[in-house]
Amino acid sequence: MLGNHLLEIKNLKIDVRVTKKRRLSIVDTASLIIEPGEIIGLIGESGSGKTMLCRSLVGTLGRRGAYIASGELKFDGIDLITAKQSVWNDIRGKRIGYVPQSALAGPNPVMTIGAQLAEAILQDENFPKSEVEKRSLELLNIVQIRRPETVLKQYQHELSGGMKQRVMIACAIAQQPQLIVADEPTTGLDVTVQAEIMELLKQIRKDFNTSIILVSHDLPLINEICDDIVVMHAGTTVEKIPSKSIKASKHPYTLALYNSRIDLVLPKGQLKTINGQPPSVGSWPEGCRFSERCDFVKDKCRTKQDLPLIEIGSNHQTSCLRYDEIAR
């Protein structure tokens, strides 16, 4: 259907069942739109809700007792909130791929790499079993693994961190998904490996027109790779801005993140930090949640309840009340 964004998230609220009566909001009014072939960076500190948002895209919220409380979540026109298992089975792994954080998950330790790739390939029930090996080698080549035939027989512990991630990417692209969700895929990996993996992702976008959501807390990385950046703080998306215009940000949080980059500081110079800590889930303050840490804060920031994203330029939205007063 024309006019469908690839992914449309509007005012999404994700809650978690803590006890029978208590609910906590982990994500509250997150909004985000992605078109085919875009690489979007999702940046935020821990507790910002970015991981939960990713889980909602692959449908694994239920495992943690989390659920979507309100808002819209549409993938290529399909409503993912009310989607039944059968719909999810067609989407998860096939149309939306997932690359986990390198330090955490990774290939299954008791299966050979070949077995796992086969599993990913055979998600398509119609794929001929005889072609699986050929396709596996093809995938390993795409992710630039040398000597793929050897790797197919190896186990996860025999591979380096970088190779493990390449394998995870290979599994994720096996069905040529329209969207890949990459949650901190290079955190913990060496910087040279990180650079290679980022190049790989860019290549995949170029060759297959796949959209990628890249989650990270590393702003320079996101700035370099992504087309647009979505900034999250305390469960809310507070700004969306094109990468190249990051300096012209109209949200104090984004600016604070940008200014606290260590590579911008002279050696042993004054490090700029963001005041305070991100408010922890469940104890979000009234009004703008960044108000307690903001240099720009005014009284009205603390009282206004509803802070929607306002369109302020081409492809630029911010939720700061005082955005027009931010001079740069």
Place this chain on the structure above:
Amino acid sequence: MKAKFAKFKEWLLLPGGFGIFTGLLMLGTMILLGIIIPNFGPYKPDEFIGDPFLPPSWQHPFGLDQLGRDVMTRTFSSVGIDLGVAFLGVSIPLAIGTVIGILLGLAKNKYVLSLAGSLIDGINAFPLLIIAVAMLTFLGSGLRSVVVILAITNWARYARISRTRAVVVSKQNYIEAAKTLGFSRRRIVLKHIAPNVSSETVAYALSDFILVIVVVSGLSFLGLAAKPPMAEWGSMIADGRAYLAQSWWLVIFPGLALCWSAVSLSFVVEGISRRDRGI
């Protein structure tokens, strides 16, 4: 007072709180009755009171056994025996095993390591009950022998846990920091390694306690530990077995007491494990 109650309620709501509380309550009841009834109750465990096989009544809530003794008094006088023996049977191996394990874990001599390792694994290969039965036939039976045997064999289980843990702990950064800070070896072992190892072995000891109670009763049932006329759950059950159909109270009450003890401890252990895991 109110603050204390609020704190208690908070503790209760944490993972495992209810389990630990219920378990301790059940256990406490058993221990309390085990103290009160044999010592302050109207009857003695070996006293012949009345007609054998008298069914439960107001004067004798658990009835009388085949020799006219009060089953209730006998049941509760066994608490001290079973729990007491089990306590010894756990704490001695715990102490010995933990110490040996730490020594082995920190040893660097290759021969010591492999020899000891094989010994420990060898002992651990046999289920406790089997070894106990085998050794009792050699050493002669009786409760004292049981405690001795437990001390001799059960320590290996603790040593294995303790040794692995000692190895892991000794590689941790805080131990290395203690070294660079110049702490004496003695201080490092006693104040840093030992506490972090014993937390594991003590945890194991709690669940071992349950096993040992059952083992002691089981051995008594076989006639190898407590013997008549001693009032002990296992031997009471053994004696009463023949009369089960008509005079069920001879067997059921000691059996229930055994279950009650084991279950209450299980609640406690499960509660603690839930609390550690955080669910």
Place this chain on the structure above:
Amino acid sequence: MSVTFDSYGDVIKAVDHVNFVLPKGQTIGIVGESGSGKSTFARVLSGLQIPTSGSVTFMDKPIQNGKNTYEGALRKEVQMVFQDPYGSLNPRMRIVKAIAEAIRQHQGLDKKASRVAALDLLESMGISNLDAQKFPSKLSGGQRQRASVARALSAQPSVLIADEPTSAIDQSAQAQLLGLFNDLIKKGLSIVLVSHDLGVIRYLSDYVYVMKDGIFVESGKSEEIFNNPKEEYTKKLISSIPGRSTK
């Protein structure tokens, strides 16, 4: 004051025939990727590991004596801070007790005085008296790292060896820790900083050694290395930093 190092590797050649000098009051960064041998090197410098060959000297005195390193009064001079904030502190010891223990060892104070000194030291690191009474599991990664630094400082060392101190903590905690190191440098502490994070190395170091597969492939002043790398590997490293691509 200098720490010179000339060593030959482990059985696996973790560190292969390297030379290294730390002049007084300077901060030296050792940058390398995983498996480069930098952590092994750091451990040898601090006396936790004995090199297969070669020696380390502190103020022209060899640190090794048979199987022991840094004997006697020498031991306090070189202290270490580790990467993992979770394993760096005894989980069964309250923070203030751990620091007081170190203070008692090195400053000869009695139990009461050392406790007070510990609380003060921790406070100067940004850990409140209330937090100091807690067990490590109740503190954040950043707080734990600062507590580890406090513990190391209790010995009043002249050299601090920091092995990946910022790798396991989040951005804001990192900035706090680096600011702390900065202050210590101003007070005269010499630091050997081992890290794979080029940003951190660039921020703190005067001089940088680049390590790969157990050898130092290049070394030089910080600005030289970052702006004018000469070796292939160094160039590859620098260009992999986001925003510094030479492509």
